[in-house]
Amino acid sequence: MTVKHRIPTLLCATAMTVALATGASAQSTNQPNNLNKLQDFKTTGAPLRIQTVEQGGARAAAIRENLKQVKLPPGFKIDLYAIVPDARHMAVGTNVGVVFVGTRKADVWAVTDRAKARVADEVKRFAPSIDFKVPNGVCFSKDGFLFIAEHNRVLVFPAAEFFYESPDVAVGVVAETLIPREEESFNHGARVCRIGPDDKLYVALGQPYNVPPPEKAKLYNEQGIGGIVRMDRDGKNREVYARGVRNSVGMDFNPANGELWFTDNQVDGMGDDQPPGELNRATKMGQNFGFPWYGGGMVRTVEYKASEPPKDAVPPMVEMAPHAADLGMTFYSGAMFPAKYKGGIFNAEHGSWNRTKPVGARIMFTEVKPDGSNGKTEVFAEGWLNDKTGEYLGRPVDVVQYLDGSMLVSDDLAGAVYRISYTGQ
Template sequence: MLKSLLGATAMMALAAGTAAAQSNLEKLGQFKSTGVTEFTYVDQGGDRADQIRETLKAIKLPAGFEISLYALVPDARHIAVGPQGIVTFVGTRKTKVWAVTDRDKDRVADEVKDFAPSLDFTIPNGPCFSRDGFLYIAEQNRVLVFPAAEFFYESPDVAAFNVVAEGNLIPPDEASYNHTARVCDVGPDGKLYISLGQPFNVAPPEKLDLYREVGIGGIIRMNTDGTGREVYTYGVRNSVGQDFHPETGELWWTDNQVDGMGDDIPPGELNHQTAAGQHFGHPWYGGGSVRTKEYEGQEVPVDVVMPAVETVAHAADLGMMFYTGKQFPSKYKNAIFSAQHGSWNRTDPVGARVMVTFIGEDGSATMEPFAEGWLTGDGEYLGRPVDVAQLPDGSIIVSDDLAGALYRISYTGG
């Protein structure tokens, strides 16, 4: 009986917490106060900042480039820089979204505090902005929009609305702790693009019809009010990085490939999508042209687009962006900067670096290291880059969820 009472009490508490969170979202949508008045602030000084600066002395960059600590941001993942250059929002795989402000414009953040503290976020990994200043945050199973977030973030209460209500991004029964960090972008067509990683190492046959229908293991797109949802991309294992070419408007994205096949296969992927509905191989391919053991020997029932670049196996290619700034040398115009988070199950670890990909006039792409040194010769990770974003001055910032930091890379000549 005691167990029953405890269980009932726990369920009532959980229901009350969920109702309170929903009530706060409703209040914010009605421009009403929630009563929350306190922020969580992150100290930007001290020994931790000094140690990270010491680590950065070992990072190798091309001549003329410098790296520095921009901000201490716990669990820093994907980045959305406000179009007005006022504040940068940083998602996490936990429960916080952080607002990062450089008030004196000395290219070092002065303040880091939590955004919309009255709301309960669940894996708010993916923030992104529309050009007209609407902030979207893709969570595990919800998408919210914050109009004028760049101007209202100074208050704990900010206007907030559902784009996709809780439980409607994917079927609730398919919610998983694995491959559940979403990313989003607003495309040249004004639509919202969201990645939906599938939760398995290799998706099993009995799940394929459902996943194809709802877009799990793919990239979906919809109008920014949540209507008109469709599956744009198929055959994705777990993409956690995407961006649109600034001239062609075509979508490029990274994909993390199958584990447990050995140190050197299958390769990771940087993909180039030229039309809606294209298929990129999973689960018949584990990465590149390497077939999965689970589907080996079976006829592939779809036309597969092979990757534009095959990356080193298990380096975990994550966030990426096209460079459109004017600070870097001209060779970097429209190049892709991307983060390799680093391997977790490779005998000899690889990754933990920032890569750059140059795209030729013929559409061919070549990738090479740009910033590296977070992985020591002894196989120890001093940092794990996650995402790359561009600041208004043309420098770039890199997030690191191990160190809990944002780094700024600038070009000073040389």
């Protein structure tokens, strides 16, 4: 798709001059002039009193009570870090550790531990003068740029940890659209993003169907819908990095070798015990991971059973529990956890909605070997699902490493972020 850009120069608080590609036509629905005003460093008139979320009281006490059900390996503990409504994917600031939390609604939250007590004392709306639409995906570059992948747009915020105290922020538009507007759907529209070791922006584009009709194949292949696209940080030079991906809502790069790993949610309606969910490894650009010929793992879909799958289709590295909804994932590189976990993958299972016996709502850990292959996958944290009643106490969405090596877990059912730490006691 062709996108016209204008290039404003943003002067950040660090006195670093940054060129950002922005779209003059990409404007907020309810605040049509705000984006252009912010790009020109003009005030929008948004109220200086920013919406905040109460962090104490009965709700916090109830969440902490539920966390008593969560089982962890010896020496680990979990506690409430912050109450964050609709908490989805997270990005930890590279400066002072502000945690930016996306949602599948219209809010992005800035979570701050001002006292450095390892519990948030402030949660407030980030950039309230901007009208977001499904700002699920948040990711940071190493030099402190916050990218927010919405349903069909990507914004970038230079020095987000500096400007987040104000309702007005420095902002640029990286991509005015991610997919053709006629392909927008309420289904599988929560994007995730990462900055790769090549300093490019990677965005996963879930396709809207359970299994797409064949007539969509050409368009989807061209656009990277049902795949992962990458582009320069200013939105230029977009290309399809991976295809054959049904709906990935979690990815990260192995810091040891730069390879991209991602979770993928697989086809519904094939029974309780098939197909498996996936944890995938992309070793180069251009690989195809088998969907829609394979519904998950090597299980063929009914709709494409008579059609020949790609001969070079890449199978998953790990077959996860069917319908457990594996979402956010991260490589652990911190020093707090025991050596066993260094370099491995933590991922969140959101939990099933379509099994006669629910499964998931837990954190999984996968060992990654020095050669880049995977070892054993095991349950790391569980207890948000009551096995007797099938009731969810919480539904984990994302996992990120905090600055001190602890791990944060988001939960969009409880509307919370948890902190898992290791004491060794």
